[in-house]
Amino acid sequence: MTLLHWAILAPFLFATFIPLVYKKIPKIHTGWFVLVLPVVLFLYFLQLLLSQKHQETMISTVEWIPSLGINFTAYVDGLGLLFALLITGIGSLVVLYSIYYLSKEKEQLHTFYVYLLMFMGAMLGVVLSDNTIVLYTFWELTSFSSFLLIGYWYHREKSIYGAQKSMLITVFGGLSMLGGFILLYLMTGTFSIRETIANVDTILSHDLFLFAMILILLGAFTKSAQFPFYIWLPDAMEAPTPVSAYLHSATMVKAGIYLVARFSPIFAFSAEWFWTVSLFGIFTLFWGSFNAVKQTDLKAILAFSTVSQLGMIMSLLGVGAASLHFENVQFYTVATLAAIFHLINHATFKGSLFMVVGIIDHETGTRDIRKLGGLMSLMPITFTIAIIGAFSMAGLPPFNGFLSKEMFFTSMIRVLEMDLFRADTWGILLPILAWTGSVFTFLYSMVLVFKTFTGKLQKEKLPKVPHEAPIGMLIPPIILASLVVIFGFFPDLLAYTLIEPAMASVLPSLLTDKDHFHVHIEMWHGFTPELFMTIGVILLGTVLFLTLPKWKKIYNLQPEKLTLNKMYDRFLSTLDDTSSRFTRFYMTGFIRDYLVYIFAFMIVLVGTSMAIQEAFSFNPDHSASIGIYEVILALVMIAGTLTTVFSKSRLTAIIALGSVGYSLSLFFVLFRAPDLALTQLIIETVSVALFLLAFYHLPELKRKEKRLRFRIVNFIISLGVGTIVTLVAISSHSERVSETIASYFIENSYELGGGKNMVNVILVDFRGFDTMFEITVLGIAALAIYSMIKLRLSRREEG
Amino acid sequence: MEILMSIVAGILFMAATYLMLSKSLLRIIIGTGLLSHGAHLLILTMGGLKQGTVPLLSEKAASYVDPLPQALILTAIVISFGVTSFFLVLAYRSYQELGTDDMEQLRGNDQQ
Numbered sequence: 086m087t088l089l090h091w092a093i094l095a096p097f098l099f100a101t102f103i104p105l106v107y108k109k110i111p112k113i114h115t116g117w118f119v120l121v122l123p124v125v126l127f128l129y130f131l132q133l134l135l136s137q138k139h140q141e142t143m144i145s146t147v148e149w150i151p152s153l154g155i156n157f158t159a160y161v162d163g164l165g166l167l168f169a170l171l172i173t174g175i176g177s178l179v180v181l182y183s184i185y186y187l188s189k190e191k192e193q194l195h196t197f198y199v200y201l202l203m204f205m206g207a208m209l210g211v212v213l214s215d216n217t218i219v220l221y222t223f224w225e226l227t228s229f230s231s232f233l234l235i236g237y238w239y240h241r242e243k244s245i246y247g248a249q250k251s252m253l254i255t256v257f258g259g260l261s262m263l264g265g266f267i268l269l270y271l272m273t274g275t276f277s278i279r280e281t282i283a284n285v286d287t288i289l290s291h292d293l294f295l296f297a298m299i300l301i302l303l304g305a306f307t308k309s310a311q312f313p314f315y316i317w318l319p320d321a322m323e324a325p326t327p328v329s330a331y332l333h334s335a336t337m338v339k340a341g342i343y344l345v346a347r348f349s350p351i352f353a354f355s356a357e358w359f360w361t362v363s364l365f366g367i368f369t370l371f372w373g374s375f376n377a378v379k380q381t382d383l384k385a386i387l388a389f390s391t392v393s394q395l396g397m398i399m400s401l402l403g404v405g406a407a408s409l410h411f412e413n414v415q416f417y418t419v420a421t422l423a424a425i426f427h428l429i430n431h432a433t434f435k436g437s438l439f440m441v442v443g444i445i446d447h448e449t450g451t452r453d454i455r456k457l458g459g460l461m462s463l464m465p466i467t468f469t470i471a472i473i474g475a476f477s478m479a480g481l482p483p484f485n486g487f488l489s490k491e492m493f494f495t496s497m498i499r500v501l502e503m504d505l506f507r508a509d510t511w512g513i514l515l516p517i518l519a520w521t522g523s524v525f526t527f528l529y530s531m532v533l534v535f536k537t538f539t540g541k542l543q544k545e546k547l548p549k550v551p552h553e554a555p556i557g558m559l560i561p562p563i564i565l566a567s568l569v570v571i572f573g574f575f576p577d578l579l580a581y582t583l584i585e586p587a588m589a590s591v592l593p594s595l596l597t598d599k600d601h602f603h604v605h606i607e608m609w610h611g612f613t614p615e616l617f618m619t620i621g622v623i624l625l626g627t628v629l630f631l632t633l634p635k636w637k638k639i640y641n642l643q644p645e646k647l648t649l650n651k652m653y654d655r656f657l658s659t660l661d662d663t664s665s666r667f668t669r670f671y672m673t674g675f676i677r678d679y680l681v682y683i684f685a686f687m688i689v690l691v692g693t694s695m696a697i698q699e700a701f702s703f704n705p706d707h708s709a710s711i712g713i714y715e716v717i718l719a720l721v722m723i724a725g726t727l728t729t730v731f732s733k734s735r736l737t738a739i740i741a742l743g744s745v746g747y748s749l750s751l752f753f754v755l756f757r758a759p760d761l762a763l764t765q766l767i768i769e770t771v772s773v774a775l776f777l778l779a780f781y782h783l784p785e786l787k788r789k790e791k792r793l794r795f796r797i798v799n800f801i802i803s804l805g806v807g808t809i810v811t812l813v814a815i816s817s818h819s820e821r822v823s824e825t826i827a828s829y830f831i832e833n834s835y836e837l838g839g840g841k842n843m844v845n846v847i848l849v850d851f852r853g854f855d856t857m858f859e860i861t862v863l864g865i866a867a868l869a870i871y872s873m874i875k876l877r878l879s880r881r882e883e884g
Numbered sequence: 885m886e887i888l889m890s891i892v893a894g895i896l897f898m899a900a901t902y903l904m905l906s907k908s909l910l911r912i913i914i915g916t917g918l919l920s921h922g923a924h925l926l927i928l929t930m931g932g933l934k935q936g937t938v939p940l941l942s943e944k945a946a947s948y949v950d951p952l953p954q955a956l957i958l959t960a961i962v963i964s965f966g967v968t969s970f971f972l973v974l975a976y977r978s979y980q981e982l983g984t985d986d987m988e989q990l991r992g993n994d995q996q
Contacts, residue, residue, distance in 0.1 A: 203932075350995055677905050684901060709885040709933045717891045726899045726918065735910055744916050745896070749921050756928060757938040758954045761961070765924075772917065775969055779910060779976045799905040806896025814890035814926055825932070827950040836942065841941035843951035848958060859959050866966035867940045870973045 087145040089159040092126055096206030100199045107195035114380055115194045116184035123180060123205065127173035134582060136167055144215065146281075148566060154276050156517075160215035163586020167425070168212035168343055168581070169434050175335045176205050178561035182440055183327035185558035186447060197237060197325070204230035208336050212343055217266040217276045219833055224262065224304075227340060231332050235324040244878055247320035250653070258307025262344070265300030268293045269351075278496060282593070284348045298352050301344065302361060309341025311399060312369040315392040316649050322384040326443030329384060334391045334435040342395065342428060345402050346591045353406035353592075356505075362403030363500075367518045369396025373652045374525035378532065378633075379640040382453040383442045386533055387435070390478065393526060394431045397493060398424050400515070402497050402591070411504050417503075418592060420496035425587045427489035429579060430477065430572060434486060437565035438474040438533070441467055444558055445537065450548030454532070459542030463551050466559055468538045468810055473566040477573070479530035479626075480523060485572035487619070492614040493519065527626030532633070581757040681802060688805040691813065701812055706818035722748040735780055743773040760844045888931040896922030909975050909985040913968065920964040924957045 109114045133143070143161040150156075161169075180201070187194060207230055210223030226250075236248035270276055272291045273284040281288070288294055305311075310318040321333050325774030353360040373393025380386045405421030444467050445460070447451045461468045472485060480490030497516040511592060544550070553559075569589050572579060589596055629636070671682075695701055725748060728741035731823070753762035830843055830851065838846035848856050896918050903915030931953030937943050939951035979985055 152973055416965055655949065675906070676990075680905055684905075703993075707932075708887060709935065711888055712885050715885060715888065719888060722892060723895055726895055729914060729918065735908070738911065738914055742917050745918060745921055749925060749938055752925065753928070756933050757936075757949045758917075758928065758957075759938055761928075761954055761957055764958055764961050768961055772968055775972045776910075776914070776917075779913075779972045779979075782976050782979055796905070799902055802905065803898045803901035806901040807894040807896075809928070810897045810922075811890050811894030814893060814930065816888055817891070818886050818930060825893045825950050825952070827948075827952060830951050831939075831948050843939040843941065843948065844954045844958065846956040847951055852955060855955075855959050859962050862963050863966045866970045873973055873977050 086147055087159070088129075089143060089145060089161065089213070090147055090157065092129055093159060093206060093209045094293065095122060095126065096202040096209070100202040100206075102200050104195040104204065107198075114184050114189050115198055116180055116187070118199045119202065120177065120180045120184070122202070123173045123176040125322075126209075127170065127177055130166060130169045133161060134170065139362060149219070155218045156216055156269075157219050158215035158277065160279070161213060162590045163583070163588070164343070164346055164590035165212045167192060167429070167583050167587045168339070169209060171339070171429070172205060172208045172212070172336050175331060175432060175436050175565075176201075178436065178564060179331040180329045182330070182443070182493075182558060182561040183325070185555055186327055186443055187325065200230050200237070201328070202329070204234065204332065204337070207209070208340065211340055213856055215278050217269065217278060217281075221259065221263050221266060224308075224340065225256070225259050227337050228252065228259055228308075231255070231321070231337055231785050234328045234332060235321050237328065238323070241323065243320075244323040247317070247323040251317040251321050254307050254314055255607075257315065258304040259858045261300045261307075262304025265297045265304065268297035268300065271509050272297070278347065285351055285354075287349060287685050292633075293625050294352075294355070295357060298355070298361075298607075301348055301352075305341035305344040306365060307341070308344070309338050309395050310369075310392045311341070311365050311396060312372050313649050315369065315373065316653055318392055319388040322382070326384070326439060326446065329387075329442065330436050330439030332441050338391060338395055339398075339428065339432070340423075342398050342402070345399060348426070349402065349406055349591050350593050353409050359403055359406050360511075362406065363400045363515060364403075366396045366398070366400030366403055367497075367515050367557060369393065370400060371396075371518045371522040371525070374522045374529060377529040378525055379637065380529075381454050381705040383445065383454060383457075383533065383537065384439075386529055387438055387442060390526070390529060393522060393764040394427070394435065394478070397519075397522070398431070399762055401427065401493060401496060404500055404515070405591070406504055407500075407505060408592065411503075413740055417496075417499060418588065418595070419492055419499070419589050421588050422584060423489055423492035423496055425584050425591070426485075426492065426576070426579070429583065430485040430489050430569070433565050433568045433572065434474040434477040434484075437470055437562040437569065437818055440558075440562040440565070441471045441474065444554040444562075447558070448549065448550045448554055451546075454536040456543060456546040457537045458540035459538070460551055461538040463542070464538075465554050466553060466563070468534075470559075471534050471538065471560045473569050474562075475530040475534045477569045479527040480622065481527075483573050484569050485570075485576065488573065490523065491615045491619065493611075494618050495613075520622065523618075523622045524626050524629065527622050528633075531626065531630045535630075595763065604780070656807070681798065684802050684806055688802070688809050691809050692805075695813065700816055700820075702816050702819045707818070707821060713757075715752075718748055718751055720753065722752075739773060739776045739780060742776070743769060746772070758844075760842070779802075886929050889925060889933065893922045893926040893929065896925065907987050909978070909987060909990070913971055913975060916964075916971065917968060919931070920960070920968070924960055927953050927957050928938050948987070 088355060099119075103119065106118050110118075144158075145159055147157045147159075180198075183197070183201075187197065192432045206228060207223045207226035211220055211227060214220040214223060232248050232252040235251055236244050247560060253296045266276070269288070271283055272288050272293055273281050275284070286868070288297075307314040318333060321330055324333070349358075370393045373389045373391075373396055377386050377389030377393060380389060397631065401424035405418060405424060408417030408421065412416050442452060444464070445457065448464065449457065451457065477484035477486035480486045494516070497519040500512040500515050503512065542551075671678075722745055725741050725744040729738045729745065732738045732741060746765065750762045750765035750769065753759075753765055830847060834843045834846040834851075835841055838850040840846040840850070900915045900917075900919035900922060903911045903975075904911065905942065915987045931950045933949075936947030936992065937945040939948045939954065975985065978990070984990065
């Protein structure tokens with residue numbers, strides 16, 4: 086266990102003390118105690134960052150299940166460290182924010198912080214694990230803790246719905262991912278990601294390659310809310326706002342991005358990866374931004390915007406993968422660079438925007454933009470933060486969003502110049518969708534700021550009188566907004582500390598020893614096509630914003646029934662209905678039906694397996710000769726049996742059953758089994774007496790003897806059973822494989838057992854155990870009968 | 885001979901199945917009785933028929949029939965007797981308590 090392991094496990098350990106602190110120290114908001122941990126962890130990771138500028142990676146292993154190759158291997162490289170800093174840094178700010186957001190008196194704080202710490206630990210585990218199975222474990226833990234946090238206000242129906250939806254979708258993806266990991270293990274024989282990367286050649290030529298890729302991408306797409314799996318994210322907005330800011334904008338939804346980036350060295354060589362990741366990403370960008378414009382809830386706008394921005398990062402990672410095929414590294418790696426840069430930028434501005442929305446919700450009591458307006462003069466600080474965040478999101482200078490948006494355009498344009506994977510033809514989709522998506526991004530960013538803060542104040546519609554938030558609630562978004570500005574003006578701060586090592590983890594094969602990517606981000610590129618695209622975005626966006634009420638009707642063009650949410654709901658209810666209808670169809674409650682299933686399956690299974698094996702045979706050679714007595718007795722027995730079946734009265738059936746039993750004992754006489762004949766005679770007599778007893782006690786109303794109804798299905802089934810039994814008996818007798826062990830009993834029953842009656846010697850000596858338990862069976866039956874007759878609890882209770 | 889006995893056992897199984905699929909509880913129990921008769925007959929048949937004299941050493945015969953299937957059947961008879969008698973008393977008790985022996989009325993379903 087190194088310090089790194091303790092850092093990953095610390096949130097879990099810390100979480101165990103939170104309820105205690107909450108109960109014992111009720112006067113101080115529990116959040117203050119929690120705040121210590123992410124700050125310490127952040128400083129620890131910051132120190133790691135500063136001490137390892139030269140791409141030294143830290144790795145250490147603690148054995149967990151060594152026999153299966155599953156070890157808790159903590160591993161820090163550029164990518165992992167970048168995420169760890171995001172998780173702990175934004176985590177600290179979110180905890181600080183939540184102290185002011187959640188009321189000490191009204192809320193169950195301990196559960197909130199336990200879930201939040203659980204999430205933090207799980208997320209750190211995801212990004213710092215080298216072992217795929219451990220990664221999967223932490224991955225599911227993030228799903229669970231997210232589920233718990235979304236359903237934090239568990240008495241609200243919408244929270245439950247949102248929590249369940251996110252759980253179903255992300256766990257579906259998580260399980261697919263596990264499948265992908267197992268396929269990778271089958272290909273390489275190791276669970277370690279680094280060793281898998283080293284074996285990339287065997288994977289590329291393996292048949293399972295494509296399956297593993299699709300399964301792992303399913304995991305990444307569901308977690309990162311890509312089309313069509315994004316539907317859980319808007320519903321996850323029922324969570325408290327600190328949770329939305331932390332999980333559903335800055336960290337958890339980036340786990341899918343992390344996964345794609347982490348597995349890029351393995352899959353990036355294939356055209357399928359390039360096309361799937363880029364196209365799904367770019368379409369998600371477009372779809373998310375397009376749908377964000379029609380939302381009226383601030384958090385819903387931000388949710389769709391998160392979906393869209395995640396799509397952008399995803400598409401950049403997909404395009405960046407193509408750089409592996411070119412000599413001119415610098416020209417194409419700009420996509421990967423943009424992806425990582427935007428990842429950081431998005432975490433900063435989206436976190437601050439969510440906190441702003443939380444403040445508005447907290448101070449006015451609503452998040453509906455139709456009720457809001459004119460808050461600019463009442464909440465100046467919040468307004469400033471919002472405008473910084475939204476302008477950065479829209480990609481306006483001088484904020485960091487502008488830089489990453491420029492690089493995004495650059496890399497999308499450069500796709501056109503690729504002579505690879507037919508990018509020269511279909512590749513044109515990427516810049517077009519990118520540009521339209523950006524127009525809508527600009528549009529909803531403007532809606533977000535101007536519909537909320539400008540215009541007329543509608544005091545009568547607001548549940549509370551709006552005023553500026555307390556300073557503690559404002560500090561975290563202020564810090565994030567300052568980062569937005571700082572990264573905007575001095576992007577090179579990040580270049581060689583965070584971005585370059587992360588790029589080296591995503592595209593390791595492009596680097597030779599001690600080589601570096603050249604990372605240089607600057608505000609001004611000159612009059613490039615990207616700049617004109619941005620100007621176009623701003624112009625068209627402004628026009629669309631001003632004419633918004635006129636063209637908003639196009640959103641009604643998509644019929645309600647065809648939305649993905651409706652499809653999801655319909656899918657779930659159909660699944661529910663179908664399964665219950667199916668169950669009701671075959672679970673009828675009639676014992677006869679179940680017996681029909683059992684017998685029919687027996688006939689089909691035995692019959693077909695015998696037929697397939699060609700096991701039916703007929704060979705009368707070993708048979709004994711047929712004697713006249715046996716034939717007569719067989720006829721008697723058959724007559725008795727048929728009488729049992731066809732008799733009108735039950736009394737006849739019972740007597741006929743007795744006759745069958747007696748003729749069986751006569752068969753035992755004929756076939757030289759005296760003990761059997763004796764036992765059979767006595768037992769048949771007793772059973773018939775018992776049957777008559779049961780018959781005598783039949784209830785009055787049923788005493789009318791009814792004629793049996795002949796049922797054709799019953800007849801076919803029973804004919805089948807009889808035929809199968811006969812055929813199997815004849816076949817097995819014809820194909821006798823080995824001799825019996827009878828000779829042993831015959832030779833030794835006197836010498837070893839000291840008895841001349843072989844059957845009895847076998848029963849009490851050679852196989853005495855059988856007899857002992859058979860006696861037990863009789864004893865139990867006798868006791869059970871006694872207690873059944875004597876114990877009548879229900880009647881006594883009633884009486 | 886074994887083929888004839890196999891057919892007889894098959895008929896017993898067939899009748900037993902038919903009875904077990906019927907509505908009346910008593911007929912189902914009669915069916916189980918026939919089924920155990922069929923099974924016992926089948927065990928004896930599969931052990932081989934008439935290949936010697938009774939399995940008593942005092943006979944001093946050259947060959948005896950196989951004693952093992954007989955021991956198995958003896959055990960099976962006793963067990964099936966125990967189960968059948970238990971089942972019958974169960975049926976008798978359910979007549980007393982529920983007032984019916986019609987399996988379609990004795991429907992175990994929480995919807996009712």
